[in-house]
Amino acid sequence: MKDMATILVVDDEIGIRELLTEILHDEGHIVEIAANAREARDCRLRGAPDLVLLDIWMPDTDGMTLLKEWASQGQLTIPVIMMSGHATINTAVEATKIGALDFLEKPIALQKLLRAIEKGLAQGMRRPEAPSACPKPVSEVQRQAPSSEDAAEADSPIVRMQHISFDIPLRDARDAFERAYFEYHLARQNGSMTRIAEKAGLERTHLYRKLKHLRVGIHKNKNDDKPGRNRAE
Structure with missing residues (x-):
């Protein structure tokens, strides 16, 4: 795909x-x-x-x-x-x-x-990266090199979402927001693609495509394969 x-x-x-x-x-x-x-x-x-x-x-x-x-x-x-x-x-x-x-x-x-x-x-x-005046979104906490005890919290989807820059192209900002959004729900829903699809209002096939586009890792939930669940092919 x-x-x-x-x-x-x-x-x-x-x-x-x-x-x-x-x-x-x-x-x-x-x-x-x-x-x-x-x-x-x-x-x-x-x-x-x-x-x-x-x-x-x-x-x-x-x-x-x-x-x-x-x-x-x-x-x-x-x-x-x-x-x-x-x-x-x-x-x-x-x-x-x-x-x-x-x-x-x-x-x-x-x-x-x-x-x-x-x-x-x-x-x-293959187009060159955007000039330095419009950097990719990087959280303030990451730029300040957080201590090990704060690293997990600083790298959370919520923190990254709060530090998305408004000075970058809309497509980059949208991808950064969606990446943080789906990482948050993957953690909250224990990787259940069925529940995440329902929460986001997306068909599962569309959800898989979007996660692949955003390069968000998928941790398979065994409950998604239980008999009786609908699976979009």
Whole structure:
């Protein structure tokens, strides 16, 4: 199973948005949608996704113009895959020169779409770390080198949650919060995935994917395998 990612789908056709959302959800990803360039900009302001699927032909501002805008403003820091059912080879070449990772022709073949996304996410993972002005969340207690008697308390999920920085990208802050949240409930529920899924309001399959994405260790609870319990496959 691939790590879960947040993918922004930008397309003015509702049918395309719904189809891509269904496919990406089935692959275990989080999907954000935008019907035009304005909504796409708003999504970027709320927090950069891991990858963007961007349609070329849209009303008002087309995908090529938006791609150039992001490139000129230094915002083309995530993989962007262009989509179109009418573009020419010259358009595809121009898009890649601007900075697009790939170009998909509509109707998009499923396997070609999944390969392009896998390639894009792999490239995104190789991006350099954020500059030191936006460090990864590290608790104040950890920075002060706690004594051994305070170490267990200082490393607790609650303490780490309290020291999540507001000066980091939203995605990093969200991951740090969710990591602390699930570590807390893993300890409280003695590793019971059934009870944690109920507490978090998630399907167990989605919960497993999220814990893998967050790199949270899972300690198997034998009670989860007792007869009579529902198991999401």
